[in-house]
Amino acid sequence: MSLLSIRNLNIQFATNDGMVHAVNDVSFDIQKGQKLAIVGESGSGKSQIALSAMGLLAKNARTSGEILFDGQDILKMSTRALNKIRTREIAMIFQDPMSSLNPYMRIERQLGEIVELHEGLKGSAQRKRVLDVMDAVQIPDAKNRLKSYPHEFSGGMRQRIVIAMALICNPRLILADEPTTALDVTVQAQIMNLLDEIQRDMGTAIVLITHDLGVVAGFCEETLVLYGGKVMERAKTEQIFEAPAHPYTRGLLRAIPNLADPIDTLQSIPGSPPNQMLEMVACPFAPRCPDAIEACTSTLPPLENGRACLRPVEELS
Incomplete structure (x- = not known):
């Protein structure tokens, strides 16, 4: 099928x-x-x-x-x-990363709330999943970028974050x-x-x-x-x-x-x-x-x- x-x-x-x-x-x-x-x-x-x-x-x-x-x-x-x-x-990667990301939320929270909603992950387990997916999309120095806002990333890095959002629940x-x-x-x-x-x-x-x-x-x-x-x-x-x-x-x-x-x-x-x-x-x-x-x-x-x-x-x- x-x-x-x-x-x-x-x-x-x-x-x-x-x-x-x-x-x-x-x-x-x-x-x-x-x-x-x-x-x-x-x-x-x-x-x-x-x-x-x-x-x-x-x-x-x-x-x-x-x-x-x-x-x-x-x-x-x-x-x-x-x-x-x-x-x-089913996940979707949208055209414009700036309209897909909340400018008022840090990247860790934007990614973390997805696995919290769908899988109930919180705390250290949630952070590990976020770091794993950021590494998977090749965000450099991911651990120190968790507290960053979308505007602090380049266009290419923002697109990687949007891809990470689509991938985080496999x-x-x-x-x-x-x-x-x-x-x-x-x-x-x-x-x-x-x-x-x-x-x-x-x-x-x-x-x-x-x-x-x-x-x-x-x-x-x-x-x-x-x-x-x-x-x-x-x-x-x-x-x-x-x-x-x-x-x-x-x-x-x-x-x-x-x-x-x-x-x-x-x-x-x-x-x-x-x-x-x-x-x-x-x-x-x-x-x-x-x-x-x-x-x-x-x-x-x-x-x-x-x-x-x-x-x-x-x-x-």
């Missing part, structure tokens, strides 16, 4: 202007110890999928489908039941939502190496959510490509880079700068993202797709053989 199984997930948000269709009929599975990437441009629904798996969607959200964790549907759980599995079984699944946002490339590489080591040592499954395909390479075994809240392609990460099978995936890869190319050859995907106030009845990428045919504007392609496209791969430009 899959550790996490998402089936036909739809997420809408009720607004004054109407219903926003953020996630459209998304399905995928995560196995124990697997590393899966969910990629796509801003607004494609990546973070909403993660928040729904944590039971943290906004109050105006409307959901349908299933999110099965160990066979239990998270969408049907009470808040009390969700609180028992959050952090202990969860089986970590949802990492843009864990390297706003970090320079050197620190970014350190954070990704750290997550890789944690996954190997603890056997934790990781869902990496990012808009940066460069972060995915060499880290995740499989990649899920989202556009307009719909899965465009799912394949082995190596295949995504070597032989992308969907026009949107190809557009994303072409947009990655290459040091071997002159600057004036930088490419982008022309056009604008879809209006998600409208119900999806055709391929959402069709208006921007260089390979679109007339049928693409009236038919919603199903996800078959790892891709949602009406045109054969060999016909794509």
Whole structure:
């Protein structure tokens, strides 16, 4: 049985202007110890999928489908039941460490209250667990940093603290939502190496959510490509880079700068993202797709053989 199984997930948000269709009929599975990437441009629904798996969607959200964790549907759980599995079984690394950490609380207390709440640890046992997890995420001189506040750490160290918060109860699944946002490339590489080591040592499954395909390479075994809240392609990460099978995936890869190319050859995907106030009845990428045919504007392609496209791969430009 899959550790996490998402089936036909739809997420809408009720607004004054109407219903926003953020996630459209998304399905995928995560196995124990697997590393899966969910990629796509801003607004494609990546973070909403993660928040729904944590039971943290906004109050105006409307959901349908299933999110099965160990066979239990998270969408049907009470808040009390969700609180028992959050952090202990499923943990999330949020985008911005400064908004994830309480600026008025010392680091020892922020980490310690998690194990106190979930495992009842106090005193020396609690401090030992906090020091162990700080060592695990490679916080230097951890013992003397326990009384520090978040603002006393660098951006990279704050991100490590957020990762420590996710790890402290040894969860089986970590949802990492843009864990390297706003970090320079050197620190970014350190954070990704750290997550890789944690996954190997603890056997934790990781869902990496990012808009940066460069972060995915060499880290995740499989990649899920989202556009307009719909899965465009799912394949082995190596295949995504070597032989992308969907026009949107190809557009994303072409947009990655290459040091071997002159600057004036930088490419982008022309056009604008879809209006998600409208119900999806055709391929959402069709208006921007260089390979679109007339049928693409009236038919919603199903996800078959790892891709949602009406045109054969060999016909794509």
